[in-house]
Amino acid sequence: MTKPYEAVGLTEKEYKKIVEYLGREPNELELNMYGVMWSEHCSYKHSRALFRHFPTSGKRVLQGPGENAGIIDIGDNLAIVMKIESHNHPSAVEPYQGAATGVGGIIRDIFAMGARPIALLNSLRFGDIENSERVKYLVDGVVAGIAGYGNCIGIPTVAGEVYFHDSYNGNPLVNAMCVGIIEHDKIFRGNASGIGNSVMYVGAATGRDGMGGASFASVELTGESEEKKSAVQVGDPFMEKLLLEACLELLETGSIVGLQDLGAAGLTSACCETATRGEGGMEIDVLKVPRREKGMLPVEVMISESQERMFLIVEKGREEEVKRIVEKWGLHAVTIGKVTGNGRLIVREGDKIVADVPAYSLDSSGAPRYYREYEEPEYYSELKQLDLAAIPEPGDYNKTLMELLTSPNLCSKEWVYRQYDHMVRTSTVVKPGSDAAVLRIRGTRKGIALTTDCNSRYCYLDPRAGSAIAVTEAARNLVCSGAKPLAVTDGLNFGSPEKPDRFWQFREAVTGIGEACRELDTPVISGNVSFYNETETQAIYPTPIIGMVGVIEDIDKHCTMHFKDEGDIIILLGETRDEPGGSEYLARIHGLERGVVPRLNFGLEKKLQAFILSAIEKGLLKSAHDISEGGLAVAMAECCMERELGAKVQLETPLRTDAVLFSESQSRFIITCSPEKLVELRQLMAQQEIPHEILGEVGGEELKIDVNGKNIVVLKVKDMKEAWRGAFGCLMS
Amino acid sequence: MKFGVIVFPGSNCDIDCFHAVKDALGHEVEYIWHDTEELDGFDCIILPGGFSYGDYLRCGAVARFARIMDAVRTHAAAGKLVIGICNGFQILTEAGLLPGALVRNKNLKFICDTVPLRVETTDTPFTSLYKKGEIINIPIAHGEGNYLVDEDTLKKMKENGQIVFTYVDNPNGSMENIAGVCNEQKNVLGMMPHPERACEEILGNTDGLRLFESIIAAVESESVISAQAVKNRHTGTRRKSAMETSRSKPIAFTQKEELLHD
Numbered sequence: 001m002t003k004p005y006e007a008v009g010l011t012e013k014e015y016k017k018i019v020e021y022l023g024r025e026p027n028e029l030e031l032n033m034y035g036v037m038w039s040e041h042c043s044y045k046h047s048r049a050l051f052r053h054f055p056t057s058g059k060r061v062l063q064g065p066g067e068n069a070g071i072i073d074i075g076d077n078l079a080i081v082m083k084i085e086s087h088n089h090p091s092a093v094e095p096y097q098g099a100a101t102g103v104g105g106i107i108r109d110i111f112a113m114g115a116r117p118i119a120l121l122n123s124l125r126f127g128d129i130e131n132s133e134r135v136k137y138l139v140d141g142v143v144a145g146i147a148g149y150g151n152c153i154g155i156p157t158v159a160g161e162v163y164f165h166d167s168y169n170g171n172p173l174v175n176a177m178c179v180g181i182i183e184h185d186k187i188f189r190g191n192a193s194g195i196g197n198s199v200m201y202v203g204a205a206t207g208r209d210g211m212g213g214a215s216f217a218s219v220e221l222t223g224e225s226e227e228k229k230s231a232v233q234v235g236d237p238f239m240e241k242l243l244l245e246a247c248l249e250l251l252e253t254g255s256i257v258g259l260q261d262l263g264a265a266g267l268t269s270a271c272c273e274t275a276t277r278g279e280g281g282m283e284i285d286v287l288k289v290p291r292r293e294k295g296m297l298p299v300e301v302m303i304s305e306s307q308e309r310m311f312l313i314v315e316k317g318r319e320e321e322v323k324r325i326v327e328k329w330g331l332h333a334v335t336i337g338k339v340t341g342n343g344r345l346i347v348r349e350g351d352k353i354v355a356d357v358p359a360y361s362l363d364s365s366g367a368p369r370y371y372r373e374y375e376e377p378e379y380y381s382e383l384k385q386l387d388l389a390a391i392p393e394p395g396d397y398n399k400t401l402m403e404l405l406t407s408p409n410l411c412s413k414e415w416v417y418r419q420y421d422h423m424v425r426t427s428t429v430v431k432p433g434s435d436a437a438v439l440r441i442r443g444t445r446k447g448i449a450l451t452t453d454c455n456s457r458y459c460y461l462d463p464r465a466g467s468a469i470a471v472t473e474a475a476r477n478l479v480c481s482g483a484k485p486l487a488v489t490d491g492l493n494f495g496s497p498e499k500p501d502r503f504w505q506f507r508e509a510v511t512g513i514g515e516a517c518r519e520l521d522t523p524v525i526s527g528n529v530s531f532y533n534e535t536e537t538q539a540i541y542p543t544p545i546i547g548m549v550g551v552i553e554d555i556d557k558h559c560t561m562h563f564k565d566e567g568d569i570i571i572l573l574g575e576t577r578d579e580p581g582g583s584e585y586l587a588r589i590h591g592l593e594r595g596v597v598p599r600l601n602f603g604l605e606k607k608l609q610a611f612i613l614s615a616i617e618k619g620l621l622k623s624a625h626d627i628s629e630g631g632l633a634v635a636m637a638e639c640c641m642e643r644e645l646g647a648k649v650q651l652e653t654p655l656r657t658d659a660v661l662f663s664e665s666q667s668r669f670i671i672t673c674s675p676e677k678l679v680e681l682r683q684l685m686a687q688q689e690i691p692h693e694i695l696g697e698v699g700g701e702e703l704k705i706d707v708n709g710k711n712i713v714v715l716k717v718k719d720m721k722e723a724w725r726g727a728f729g730c731l732m733s
Numbered sequence: 734m735k736f737g738v739i740v741f742p743g744s745n746c747d748i749d750c751f752h753a754v755k756d757a758l759g760h761e762v763e764y765i766w767h768d769t770e771e772l773d774g775f776d777c778i779i780l781p782g783g784f785s786y787g788d789y790l791r792c793g794a795v796a797r798f799a800r801i802m803d804a805v806r807t808h809a810a811a812g813k814l815v816i817g818i819c820n821g822f823q824i825l826t827e828a829g830l831l832p833g834a835l836v837r838n839k840n841l842k843f844i845c846d847t848v849p850l851r852v853e854t855t856d857t858p859f860t861s862l863y864k865k866g867e868i869i870n871i872p873i874a875h876g877e878g879n880y881l882v883d884e885d886t887l888k889k890m891k892e893n894g895q896i897v898f899t900y901v902d903n904p905n906g907s908m909e910n911i912a913g914v915c916n917e918q919k920n921v922l923g924m925m926p927h928p929e930r931a932c933e934e935i936l937g938n939t940d941g942l943r944l945f946e947s948i949i950a951a952v953e954s955e956s957v958i959s960a961q962a963v964k965n966r967h968t969g970t971r972r973k974s975a976m977e978t979s980r981s982k983p984i985a986f987t988q989k990e991e992l993l994h995d
Contacts, residue, residue, distance in 0.1 A: 147843045151874070152784045154745020238743050238787025245742075330742060421845045421874040423930050424782075426749040429937075440935055442752070555935065 004028075008035025009219065014368055021361040029299045029347065029355045033362060036265040036303050037272065040531050043367035046497035047529045050507060053514035054524040060486060061523050068112040068190055068260065069180075070525025072487040074551045077184050078441065080448060081115040084123075084177040084491040084547045086530035090232040091174040092221055095141025099174050100149040100235035101210075104307050106178040107155065108261030111244050112310070114188035114251050115180030118425060119439055120150050122160040122176050123452040123491065123545040127169030129408050129731050135164075136732055138172050145235075146176070147419040152237035153244070156428055157420035158437035159450050164408040165457070170535035171221055175491040175528075177547040179450060181441065188251060190260035190270075192278035192313045192339045197257055199271075199284055199337040200319065202326055203243045203309040206266075207292035209233045210305025220496060220532045239308040246329040247310055253325065255318035262309040268302045270311040271337075271345050272362040278313070281359055283346040284337030298347060298354045313339060370497075377501035383461055386581055386595035393658050397705075397712045400589055401633050404662075405720060407588050410630050411727035412641075433642070434560040435477040435626060438552065447555035449483030451548055455629065456541035458597040461582045463505045465597050467512030467544045469666060472605055474548040475520050476626035479609045480669065482559040482616040483550030488517055490527040490546055495539030497531045505542040506531075513544060519602040520609075522548060559616045561625035561670075562642035566699040568622050569678050570649055573608055573692050574668035576632065578659045584629040585662035598666045604691075605667045611688050612669060620681045622672045631662035633705065633713065635670055640703050640717045641724065649696035650706045657707050672698060734952040736762040737775035739805070739821075741796055746782035746819065750929045754779075757932035758945050768800045771807075776952045777814040778805060780821025782874070782927060792835065792877050793824035802828055814858055814948060815921045819875055822913070822923030831916055831923045832890060833882035835875075839906025843876040847938065849901035850912050850926060854894045857915050858951030859922045862943040868901060869940040871926035873912075878925035880907040880914070893917055898924055 005015040008031055018026050018034050026034065040046055056064040062079050063071035069083035087102025103120060110117045124142060127135045139162075150157045155178070192199070210233035250256050258278065260270045267289070275282040286301040296304075312333070314322050319335055326333040340346075345362065347355035360366045394400040404410050417432035429447060430438035436451040453474040458466030475485040490513060495502035517524055533540040552558050563570075580586055581595020615621050627635040632651075640647060653660045673681050685692050703720065705713040738750045747764060754762040765772070772778060785796035796802070802824075809815045809830055817825040825831040838844055847870050852863040863869065882890070887909065890896055898913035905925075913924030928941030 144842070151843055151845075151876075152743070152745075152787070154783055236787070238784060238789070241743050241745070241784075418846055419843045421843070423845065423872050423874060423927075423936075424745055424749065426752065426930050426933070426936060429935055 004031060008032055009039055010035055014038060017368060021358055021366070027355065029302060030357055032299045032303055033268045033355060033357070036268060037362040038367045040529070042265050042269055043364045044529055045368050046370050046372055046531060047506070048364065048369055049371055050510045053510050055514065055518045056523050056525065058521065058523045061525055062184065062187065064523070064525050065527060068109040070487065070489060071113065071182070071187060072525055072549065074446060074448065074486070076444060079182050079184055080549050081110050081113045081180040081182055082177065082489050082547065082549055083109050083526040084175055084489045084545065085109070085528045086173065086175045086491055086493060088171065088173050088493065088530055088533055089221060091142055092172055094232040095138045096145040096148065097232050097234050099142040099145030101233045101307050102174055102176045103146055103149040104235045104237065104240050105263050106176045107153065107240065107244070108263065108310065110178045110180035111247055112190060112259050112261045113180070113182065114186050115182035116248060117155050117178050117180045118427065119179040119437070119450060120155050120157040120176065121450055121452050121547060122146055122157065122174070123454065124160065124162045125168045125173035125456065125543060126164050127172065128166050129164050132169065139732065142172065142174055143416050143419055149235055149237045151421040153241045154424050156422045156424050158422050158428055158439065159432055159452065161452055162413050162416055163456065165541060167538060167541045171533045171540055173493050173533065173540065173543055175493065175545050177452060177489060179549065186251070188256065188259055190274045190277060191258040192274035192282055193257050194315065195279050195339055195341040197316050197339045198314045198319050198335045199282060199339065200312040200314050200322060200333050201289060201309065201336045202246065202312060202331055202333045204236060204239050204306055205290040205292040206301055206304045206309070207306045208296065208300055208304060211300065211303060220534050222536060233305055233307045236308050242329045242331055243308055243310055246326050246331055250322060250325050253321060255315050255321050256312055257315055258313040260311045262311055264305060266302065266304045268362065272359045274311065274313060275345060275359040276363040276365060279339050279341045280343040281340035281345065282337060283340050283348065285348040285350065287350050288334055288336040290332065290334060298349050302347060372497050372503040373500045374504040374507050375500035376504055383594040384596050388580060388656070391590055393656060394589065397657070397661065398715055401637065401713055401715065402720070402723060404584065404588060404630050404634055405637055405724045406727040408731055409584060410634055412725045413728060414725055415728035415732065429555060429558060430481060430560055434562065435480040436483070438481050438558045440555045445554050447552035447558055449478045449481040449550045449552060451477040452545055453477060454543055454545045456543040457587065457593055458582050459509060459544060460541040461594065462597045463508035463542050464512035465600060467509040468516035468600055469597065470544060470546045471513055471516035471520065471522070472600060472666065473626065473628055474546040475522065475609060478548060478550035479612050480559060480561060480624040480626055482557055482613070483552045484613060485520060485522050485548055485550040487525045488522050488546055488548050490524055490544055492527065492529045493533050493540060493543040493545065494531050495534040502539055509542055509544045519606070557617055557619065559621055559624050561639055562623055563639045563645045563647065563672060563698045564622040564643065565674070566645065568672040568674055568698040570647055570695045570697055571671050571692050572632070572668065572695050573671060573690060574604070575665065575691050576653070576655070576660055576663060576668065577665045578655050579663045579665045580659055583631065583662055583664045585631065585658065598664050600666045607688065608667055608669065608690065611685070611690050612671065615681060615684060620673055620677045620684070622674060624669055624671045627668040627670065628664065631664050633661040636705065637703055637720055639670055641721050644717050644721060645698055646700035646702045646717050647696060647698050648700065648704045651695065652708060657712060660707060734760065734776040734949060735774060736760060736777050736779060737765045737772060738762060738779045738781055739765050739767060739801055741767045741783065741785035741799060743785050743787055744781050744783035746927065746929065750779045750781045750818070753929035753932040754945060757942065758949065760949060765801065770800060770804060772804045777816065777948050778808055780817040780824050782819030782821060785820055785824060791827065792820060793827035796824045797828040806830065809921050812918065812920050814952065816859060817923040818927055818929065819925055822925055823877065825921065825923045830921050831914060832886045833880055833914065835877050835925070836879045836881055837877050838879050844904055845874040846904065847872045848904055848926070850898045851901055853896050853899055856894055857897055857919045857922065859944055859947050860897060861950060862947040870931070870938060871928055871941055872930040873904060873926045875925055878907065879905045880911040882908060890914060897922060898926065
């Protein structure tokens with residue numbers, strides 16, 4: 001027979017810890033509250049111990065991890081608020097609502113800090129789209145769900161990534177990131193301060209939807225998961241729009257002490273987290289909570305994850321003022337409890353006390369913390385072996401390049417981002433399709449650049465190096481836009497932490513992110529961990545998604561990756577090495593996912609990033625693009641697409657032709673400048689000792705690549721563009 | 734002159750319209766909350782894009798009953814200018830201020846893109862500064878922008894020059910590639926594309942500027958309206974000209990009449 005604690009996802013040892021906290025056996029409600037709060041999703045019990053590897057402070061950090069979202073200073077009393085969050089399991093069983101509510105949840109985290117949300121990003125992973133109708137169904141639903149929510153609430157979805165791999169066949173990844181803007185003196189936190197202050201509830205009524213969603217997210221997906229559709233919530237973006245505007249208006253009045261969104265673990269989480277950050281105690285009455293259904297039990301009210309609800313701590317005596325403002329937006333605010341100083345979270349049902357627990361014991365500070373066993377998996381050293389000599393060189397490089405450009409991972413994602421309103425709020429200066437999105441900050445000269453990045457094949461082959469590369473590539477994307485990278489929010493998606501080989505991947509990845517963030521001075525200011533991303537047969541590739549923000553001091557000096565004018569000089573920065581390991585070329589063309597991932601030299605990387613930033617600032621560059629998946633040849637093709645401008649380049653190399661074209665050696669960029677600026681640019685490169693090679697020039701209708709004096713690639717840009725743009729639509733039909 | 738931007742609870746392009754007028758054009762503009770009862774003092778009313786009341790029913794089907802809509806009808810009947818963009822266009826058709834309806838895009842997906850439009854007529858207060866037949870690039874962002882109207886009305890609209898913008902490459906299945914239309918009096922314009930997103934160099938597009946500049950020119954000189962009045966007399970239109978109407982008492986539509994009209 002299942003033990004009561006097993007039914008809520010806890011172990012016998014954890015149950016004993018609860019008894020210790022309470023000095024008695026918990027009742028059913030209390031046990032359920034511990035069950036959701038001590039799930040991995042809410043407590044990070046398996047991952048917390050490793051977070052010390054992350055740099056989380058710095059002179060620009062105004063709020064590090066531990067709040068609803070992180071905050072980073074961008075100067076002039078302004079700050080950027082940001083966070084990424086996963087909604088993987090809900091999206092696996094109900095793609096539209098799963099993805100939509102993922103967006104809704106992350107937006108609430110941002111305005112819970114008092115910020116105005118100004119941009120959305122997402123990072124998506126799906127299984128084999130070429131051979132699975134189910135995958136197409138998931139892609140269609142997830143994209144429509146993200147679009148449905150973001151477009152309606154009017155926050156532009158400006159950037160993101162979509163990748164495909166068999167390891168995501170049963171378990172797609174849907175990570176949503178939101179970015180907001182705030183003035184330093186207007187930052188709010190989820191604190192229940194001031195004994196006697198009122199606890200108010202605003203927004204949608206509480207229903208039975210999303211019951212135990214946090215627990216559902218903390219187990220592996222099985223054949224029965226489909227039956228757990230009831231654990232997926234239903235989104236109402238219009239309600240959220242009202243809630244957003246009402247909350248931002250309320251914060252202007254000074255009547256609000258703290259606010260928190262009702263997300264995972266619903267009221268239970270909001271009560272204990274705000275209490276722990278504030279005076280320590282809280283008392284609420286479930287009968288006062290607005291309900292959508294009759295006959296709901298206290299436990300259902302306390303753990304429901306109904307969407308579009310906010311939790312306010314209001315200065316005593318100002319409740320009517322709050323109600324008035326909220327009513328203007330067609331919503332109701334009700335007082336459901338008060339702040340206390342006795343350290344207890346007391347839940348009443350009218351006169352009856354139905355739960356009485358130490359508030360902090362539910363919170364992550366009181367939750368158990370595990371140091372999981374880890375073990376290097378066998379594949380790790382085996383897959384490092386790669387015999388390039390045994391791999392045949394392509395006979396026709398035009399064909400190979402076209403195959404890469406039309407492959408699911410490298411083709412244009414226009415089919416996806418065309419469904420997202422990426423222009424609303426008229427601040428999107430660089431739209432989806434370049435290295436990073438650029439937004440102007442209205443009323444200032446400033447801009448910000450935003451990106452998400454992760455190559456999970458690298459992270460599988462070498463989680464530590466792969467994760468460091470993810471951070472570095474995100475930074476490259478920003479630098480190519482003219483932005484100085486400032487901070488990271490990370491979405492860590494892994495398999496079960498209870499399996500030593502998976503936990504090893506996690507441990508290595510966290511270390512790699514920590515190292516890279518320290519090197520690049522981009523602290524981790526918020527994030528999310530999603531474990532148990534596996535099915536009965538396989539785990540996903542480790543996928544630590546890096547969301548990064550950078551600042552541009554003068555928005556007029558932003559840059560994009562696209563070639564601009566005929567005659568511009570094309571320069572390659574960095575060094576191309578014989579590093580085909582883990583490349584998209586090996587995987588796609590030769591069906592091989594092995595080899596040593598490209599080496600990362602932080603010294604060279606930092607030097608190049610600093611150079612590009614200074615060159616853009618001096619107005620010397622016409623375009624800048626980092627070289628990533630698909631190597632130099634794919635990067636060149638990408639630069640040609642937007643303005644349908646060709647290029648003629650000559651490469652001199654001792655390497656094999658496929659290695660020079662498709663190796664994914666790190667710390668490389670393609671930049672262009674007008675011929676008049678070349679002298680100045682070369683001086684700057686010489687001064688800063690930048691390894692570079694002048695490759696050729698922009699122009700014509702074809703992309704022509706010669707290697708060691710022999711023409712290897714010649715493709716009409718128009719044909720490349722048509723195939724590259726149309727490929728995704730073909731996959732979906 | 735003064736613009737007013739109506740704010741429904743789910744409007745989200747209100748801020749974009751506001752800033753286009755204020756920052757890019759340097760003109761006076763105010764937000765108007767949806768339960769306001771009058772629009773005195775405004776020369777041009779903008780119904781912005783967004784999801785007025787969530788639009789879970791037909792787009793604009795709820796907004797047409799908003800309190801402000803009586804005032805919008807009065808304003809329009811007085812010959813003053815009204816422009817509905819995207820959701821605003823949907824609301825104007827639902828409210829009966831413009832003919833036709835907007836249904837789901839042919840591909841059943843939301844489309845956000847910048848598309849070429851053809852200016853079909855410059856004989857409106859909204860397009861006088863464009864050239865007839867000129868191709869301009871304007872962003873679109875909608876899920877329900879597929880314009881539909883009955884054949885008889887379409888014929889009349891064509892005769893009256895009410896088709897203002899058409900798509901060069903029809904993105905959504907609209908009948909006759911229609912992207913924007915005006916009423917018979919040409920003082921009410923509805924369009925799915927977003928001119929307010931194309932008013933600043935930093936956003937990479939200024940093709941929308943002349944639409945707002947046309948409005949300003951029309952209001953400031955009133956010449957376009959006068960010309961219209963003269964023209965209407967010549968063609969023997971039974972309706973009062975915009976000019977005459979603006980001098981007479983505004984026609985008040987009641988909600989009941991509107992319902993019967995359906």
